[in-house]
Amino acid sequence: MPGYDVRVAVTVLVRPLDLFDIPSLGRYRRSVLALDSAAALTRGNLLAAGRLLAYLDPRHRLYTAVMEAGDVTCLGQIACRRGERVGRLVFVAPGGEVEQAAALYEHLAARAGQWHLPYLLAEVEEHCPLFQTLRLGGFATYAWQRIWTLPSGTPRAALTRSWQVLRGIHLPEAQSLYAQIVPPLLQPVEPWPQTGRGLVCRAETVSAWARVVAGPRGVWVQPLIHPDSDCAPEHLLALAWTLAPGGRRPVYLCVRSYQAWLEPLLEDLGALAGPRQAVMVKRLAVTQKVEQALPKMEKAWVKPAAPGAAYHFQGLNRHKQ
Template identity: 25%
Template structure:
């Protein structure tokens, strides 16, 4: 059974929040996601719909929380959690771990909980008019096969790099703050650097959210750096034209001067695989690889309203007026009682 979150589920969501996984990396690393807060907001609407699932005859349960912005065409799975499966043997304690994530295969209990929750998430996304639902999962985690079974496909992959402290010497800042006259060039840079297939699910750079910095060479915009500062960390995205590859070190170093990282407030940089050459510059600047992920997407079908029956009857009852006049063919009149014949 699956239903929207209610007040009686408060203790359940609070308990399972410590056992789940965030499928939106930026929120997990920079905002300290609290599912209980979003669940309470969902009671009066908002952008964080939450659904609770309980097995019919067993004790398994779980919940899923989405982030569906009205002005966006794409939704994200923010958090998903299920009750732990009772241990049946000692092998459960020796599952292989990588980057703090279990690489074991999904259990039967997890499968029975994830699939209905994911199906309901897609339905909710489609009913709100959004075109797709996005989930970011570890490349070797057990969540990837579960999402595949639910109909999600991998559109691209990404690497997350982290820098906690920077001891680089300050140099001349080559980046300048984004201005309104740069907006069109930023969109053009996005169109020229992001593959067309990925553009279907990756939104354009959020120029009005956070800070934007640009690099111009000979009056052409060759780099755009977007920086979003959260309460726990800073999130950075780089959009760099291949012609500016030689300046990657200066671009990154200039961006670090805008938001210097600290041990308590690190900076994370998300690099999609289609710009993997950027990672070499990050490594030279002291960044360390935090993890590699698959960006999985499932498209939804938007709800179309039915046409009004009254209007349909009016349209069906109307006759189509011809636009070209019809000229009938008439025989020429007889001459002296005889028909005129063409000469052979």
């Protein structure tokens, strides 16, 4: 009615994805908002039933939730990759309802906390409505990034041999490179170089390390390259050839803002730039109360030198006189 503010209470229910939800997933396939670039670019369909139900396997840290609020239904997923100590928001769907799904994000963050993860990470395009929603929900922007698609080409054979699997002998130099390049604020959420994970470009010393996520749809690479390195830019094409010979799969390069000097070099190579994304992080660590017994108090004795005691004794003396 005109002049009246009529509000209807809506019950919000957030629950784990169940088998009976599978038949209805098809309607969300074209409206998925990916928040994990590596998963989206390497795996393709994030709503595949096998991936959504992988949380039934205790070996996988993957969880999908459904939020129902009146006529609005949203899906969301978090994951934790093997060997990492940070949770990742993988996707939400449908993308048009992301501003109304605050309860869903809180539920997913709580589940990540149950996994004893200290941080939850999301990659959001800067003009996406979800950017502001996550900020209000406790996420902060730690860095910016852009995803580049590397061109396919045949590099010189000598360059392809410059990249090697990270081995134990390379580990101290790779970790030193990591400590020099990655800002201290991001080091708790950026994976640390580990033996057998990623590739290194080495001449006399390790001057580049590339973290690699490969899947059936493509290869996602995040390089850490020293500005004085001899491993750029032609070596990046060699890296793409090493990971996907003959260009059988696209190779994507994730360039964080602390490596922005690589972007002009990638443009010269003919790489295609994607939109700028915010790397948003929510701290999940909760301060825990520690019970500690108070020290036993000593008995207090009245000292004759105290002003009150002096007055008391003087009074007694006057009384006796």
